[in-house]
Amino acid sequence: MLTVSELTGLLRTSIEEQFSDIWLEGELSNVRAPGSGHIYCTLKDKTSQIRAVLFRSSAVRLRFALQEGMHVIVRGRLTVYELRGEYQIVLDTVEPKGIGALQLAFEQLKERLAAEGLFDQDRKKPLPPFPRTVGVVTSMTGAAVRDILAVLRRRWPALHILIAPVQVQGESAGRQIAEALAALNDWGSVDVIVVGRGGGSLEDLWSFNEEVVVRAIVASHVPVVSAVGHEIDVTLADFAADLRAPTPSAAAEAVVPVLAEVVERLRELTIRTGQVMSRHCAFERQRLDAAIRGVTDLRFRLQDAAQRTDDMVDRLRGIVQHLLVSGRERVHTMQRDLSALNPILVIKQGLATVPQFSKRLEGQMGAILAQHRHRTQAMLAQLNTLSPLAVLGRGYSILHTVPAGQILHRASDVSVGQELEAQLAQGQLTCVVTRVGDDSSV
Amino acid sequence: MAAVKFEQAMARLEAIVGELEKSDLPLDESLKIFEEGIRLSKNCLKVLEEAEHKVEVLVQDKNGKKRIHAFSADDEADAPSA
Numbered sequence: 001m002l003t004v005s006e007l008t009g010l011l012r013t014s015i016e017e018q019f020s021d022i023w024l025e026g027e028l029s030n031v032r033a034p035g036s037g038h039i040y041c042t043l044k045d046k047t048s049q050i051r052a053v054l055f056r057s058s059a060v061r062l063r064f065a066l067q068e069g070m071h072v073i074v075r076g077r078l079t080v081y082e083l084r085g086e087y088q089i090v091l092d093t094v095e096p097k098g099i100g101a102l103q104l105a106f107e108q109l110k111e112r113l114a115a116e117g118l119f120d121q122d123r124k125k126p127l128p129p130f131p132r133t134v135g136v137v138t139s140m141t142g143a144a145v146r147d148i149l150a151v152l153r154r155r156w157p158a159l160h161i162l163i164a165p166v167q168v169q170g171e172s173a174g175r176q177i178a179e180a181l182a183a184l185n186d187w188g189s190v191d192v193i194v195v196g197r198g199g200g201s202l203e204d205l206w207s208f209n210e211e212v213v214v215r216a217i218v219a220s221h222v223p224v225v226s227a228v229g230h231e232i233d234v235t236l237a238d239f240a241a242d243l244r245a246p247t248p249s250a251a252a253e254a255v256v257p258v259l260a261e262v263v264e265r266l267r268e269l270t271i272r273t274g275q276v277m278s279r280h281c282a283f284e285r286q287r288l289d290a291a292i293r294g295v296t297d298l299r300f301r302l303q304d305a306a307q308r309t310d311d312m313v314d315r316l317r318g319i320v321q322h323l324l325v326s327g328r329e330r331v332h333t334m335q336r337d338l339s340a341l342n343p344i345l346v347i348k349q350g351l352a353t354v355p356q357f358s359k360r361l362e363g364q365m366g367a368i369l370a371q372h373r374h375r376t377q378a379m380l381a382q383l384n385t386l387s388p389l390a391v392l393g394r395g396y397s398i399l400h401t402v403p404a405g406q407i408l409h410r411a412s413d414v415s416v417g418q419e420l421e422a423q424l425a426q427g428q429l430t431c432v433v434t435r436v437g438d439d440s441s442v
Numbered sequence: 443m444a445a446v447k448f449e450q451a452m453a454r455l456e457a458i459v460g461e462l463e464k465s466d467l468p469l470d471e472s473l474k475i476f477e478e479g480i481r482l483s484k485n486c487l488k489v490l491e492e493a494e495h496k497v498e499v500l501v502q503d504k505n506g507k508k509r510i511h512a513f514s515a516d517d518e519a520d521a522p523s524a
Contacts, residue, residue, distance in 0.1 A: 129452070158492075164499075165500075184500065266483055270483040273479045277462060280467075
């Protein structure tokens with residue numbers, strides 16, 4: 001009879017002896033990485049699964065991140081977790097299947113840092129065209145430093161080179177490279193930095209893929225040129241650098257121009273300056289000559305113009321004179337025409353005829369008047385013969401009442417004592433009636 | 443003269459030649475920048491002639507303080523092997 005613990009202990013011993021070093025292939029699932037630093041997961045294939053643990057000591061050596069569904073080849077030993085009575089595999093190494101662990105780590109880190117924008121083109125700083133001081137971060141023992149120094153010296157002999165020596169492979173290389181980059185930045189007078197190393201295996205170049213190096217390059221205020229390995233080797237440092245040179249020698253060529261060429265350029269610029277200036281002077285001289293000729297011409301032209309002006313003034317004067325004369329004539333004509341129509345004259349003329357008319361009128365009137373007077377006298381004479389007064393001349397008189405003046409026809413119309421007036425041919429008599437007779441007595 | 447100043451001097455010199463070659467400047471201004479150009483080019487040449495070749499190594503001493511010393515063949519021997 002065994003206890004559970006005894007049985008579990010026996011199983012554990014047995015299992016650990018039998019499966020002390022095994023290789024296993026499977027798919028990762030249920031990956032968990034709690035704060036302890038251990039990584040727990042499950043390895044499975046189509047029909048089975050096994051629990052796996054990657055303790056911290058092994059986990060830190062892992063270059064890539066374990067991801068769900070990742071196909072891996074692991075090496076480890078089996079054990080029993082007695083507390084739960086579960087068997088599990090304690091992993092020593094994990095390799096991605098089909099692709100190297102480094103390659104996978106490279107891809108994963110590249111993707112992560114790219115997502116952060118660390119490799120963006122617009123982060124890239126331009127290189128100074130004429131650096132005075134070039135910083136070099138590389139190993140003192142490699143071929144790279146000799147190549148770089150040789151090329152720099154050949155191209156630009158008068159250059160200050162500041163080398164920050166580092167290890168370029170191994171555990172601490174990445175940190176050293178990052179610190180050297182920071183130190184050259186702090187130094188202050190460095191214009192451009194070359195960071196790199198000669199060729200090697202992917203493992204050898206690995207330091208230049210480390211995150212700390214990438215971040216140090218991105219953080220550098222001084223432009224950085226990377227040159228890692230050979231042309232075919234591309235590291236994350238290359239992605240982060242402001243310029244990626246295929247080799248250390250190429251990096252040196254990229255950071256400094258050829259002094260002789262610059263001197264030549266200077267000489268050429270100086271010569272061109274002089275040539276252009278003397279051309280300009282000659283041109284200005286020609287312009288001046290032309291201007292002087294122009295001034296002379298101008299004087300002639302002015303004289304000519306003055307003469308022509310005089311001519312024209314003369315002609316104008318003639319025209320104006322003519323216009324004045326003809327105008328004046330026209331005015332006179334019009335004045336004459338107008339005078340004929342002058343209303344005052346017309347009135348005066350009219351007035352002159354009035355006395356003639358009145359004279360003729362007077363003459364005619366006299367004749368008419370005489371004629372009438374004549375006829376009137378004739379008629380008066382005729383009338384006189386017919387007048388009752390003419391009867392009086394023959395001794396008759398006319399009686400009429402006083403004061404009514406009524407002519408008396410009948411004696412009965414008056415009474416005794418009545419005053420009557422008698423008209424004689426010459427003078428009047430006032431009479432008083434003393435008797436009224438009858439008709440028959442006459 | 444700093445690298446920046448040399449760079450500026452070269453750029454200015456290029457600009458001056460360009461401006462002069464456009465030849466739309468009045469003569470007196472041309473003369474002025476011409477003189478500036480000649481002065482710049484002389485200065486640039488002088489800087490190039492006077493600069494000296496110098497290789498130094500930036501190291502950290504025991505106290506963590508950084509200092510530089512002249513580069514010599516010994517440096518290669520001193521350096522930790524890679």
